[in-house]
Amino acid sequence: MRTKVAIIGAGPAGLLLGQLLHAYGIDNVILERQTPDYVLGRIRAGLLEEGTVELLDEVGAGSRAHREGLVHEGVELAFAGSRHRIDLKALTGKTMMIYGxxxxxxxxxxxxxxxxxxxxxxxxxxxxxDFDTDHPRVSYVKDGVACELTCDFIAGCDGFHGVSRASVKPSAIKTFERIYPFGWLGILSETPPVSHELIYSNHARGFALCTMRSMRRSRHYVQCSLDDHVDQWPDERFWDELKRRLDQKAVDSLITGPSIEKSIAPLRSFVAEPMRFGRMFLAGDAAHIVPPTGAKGLNLAASDVRFLSHALREYYDEKSSAGIDDYSRRALSRAWKAVRFSWWMTSILHKFPDQGEIGARIQVAELDYLVHSRAATTSLAENYVGLPY
Structure with missing residues (x-):
């Protein structure tokens, strides 16, 4: 089989890239090792920047998001027993959308x-x-039969544990990583959200987050130890702990119920450089991971795909390699800013093992400065809604 672009991975990054390339008249084939049901069974957050929604609109896949997504004009920070709203729209003119x-x-x-x-x-x-030559190809096995896909380019959209980055010679790639000393215990429940906007809570017992999937389905998180297991957290214990970490108004509004999904996610920051290797490109989680505190993971994948699709269109329509030559630099520039922002949000909201009382006081002081300084609040808002492409 022959195509112009072979895309490895049928997650959001690979699928969005495929649709953009199709819109630009560029043939592509997607290879995915799992079944469609397995791919759809992966539970992930969904807080979309306007730029991500615009890309969905561009490929004709945004209509349901506009019908069912929840548009948020602000976000709330809770600390020292009270809550403070950051008006994202007033500060930036932009909003965010909850859509899984x-x-x-x-x-x-x-x-x-x-x-x-x-x-x-x-x-x-x-x-x-052979992605370091002019004739790359991808081999795979389908129904027990060995197959090969020849192509002009390969797009590795197969996630952190995928084969694309693993296929690069160690001497050709450099990775940067930070593993955080805690995780997020999250539950999904058929209950209305505590607030119509997200609540990020800094508390002496640890971080908490109240968010939602719809006006009838809520998603809540509490910071936990990496040594914890889900079976150590029955629903009653989770709800009790969440209440301890919220302000009284949120506690009074909280409606509890049986969990329909429960999991513990570790947090890490990870970047691989570069993101281009001859005729193979990395995009999304294959190239970088951020802690979910800043809501940047899916949006970074979308921006990578935007850069890459435009570069490939330029290559085929204008016979210019300028875009693909500059892809890694442009994508990494935006990725590192998102890594910084996600690290910063994580650092001011979570309880760290070695921070001591002085660290906790400094966090509260920084949060207090943040919510009372228009300059600081604007900086947070600009990063939260997504920096320009």
Whole structure:
């Protein structure tokens, strides 16, 4: 089989890239080792920047997000027993949208199917080859038969544990990583949200976050030890702990109920440089991971895909390699700013093992300065809604 761009991974990054390339008249094939149901079964957050929504609109996959997504004009920070609202729209003119990553993936899957584009699911043993030459190819096994896809370019959109980055020679890539000494215990419940906007809470017992999937389904998180297990956290214990970390107004508004999903996620910051290796490009989680505190993971994947799709269109339409030559620099410039912002949000909101009383006091002082300084609040808002492409 032959195509112009072989895309490894059918998550949001790979699917969005495929739709953008199709819109630009660039043939592409997606290879995914899992089934569609497995891909859709992955529970991920979904807080979308306006730029991400605009990309969904561009490929004709944004209509349901506009119907069902929840537009947020602000966000709340809770500390020292009270809550403070950051008016994102007033400070930046922009908003955020709550719309689950699973829903984004489903919309993109449906758009791809409607366009009659090729996606090969349950492709085993996927491996990119010869991407340092002018004739890259991807081998895989489908239904027990060895297959090969030849192409002009390979896009590695296969996540942190994917084969794309792992196929690069160690001498050709440099990675940067920070593992945080705690995790997030999250539950999903069929209960209305505490507030119509997100609440980020700094507390002596640890961080907490109140968010939602809809006006009938809530998602809540508490900071926990990496040694904890889900079975140590029955619903009653979770709700009790969450209440301890919220302000009284939030506690009074909180409606509890049985969890329908519960998990513990570790937090890390990770960046791989560069993001281009000959004719193979990395995008999304294959190239970088951020802690979810700043709501940047899916949005960074979308910005990578925007840069890459425009670069490939320039290559095919204008016979220019300037865009693909500059892809890694542009994508990493935005990624590192998001890594910084996510690290900063994590550092001021979580309880760290070695911070002591002075560290806790400094966090409160910084949060107090933040909510009372227009300059500081504007900086947070600009980063939260997404920096310009």
């Amino acid at each position: 990553q699973t829903e984004v993936t489903l919309d993109l899957m449906n758009a791809r199917e409607a366009a009659g584009l090729t996606s090969i699911y349950e492709a085993a043993d996927v491996e990119p080859h």
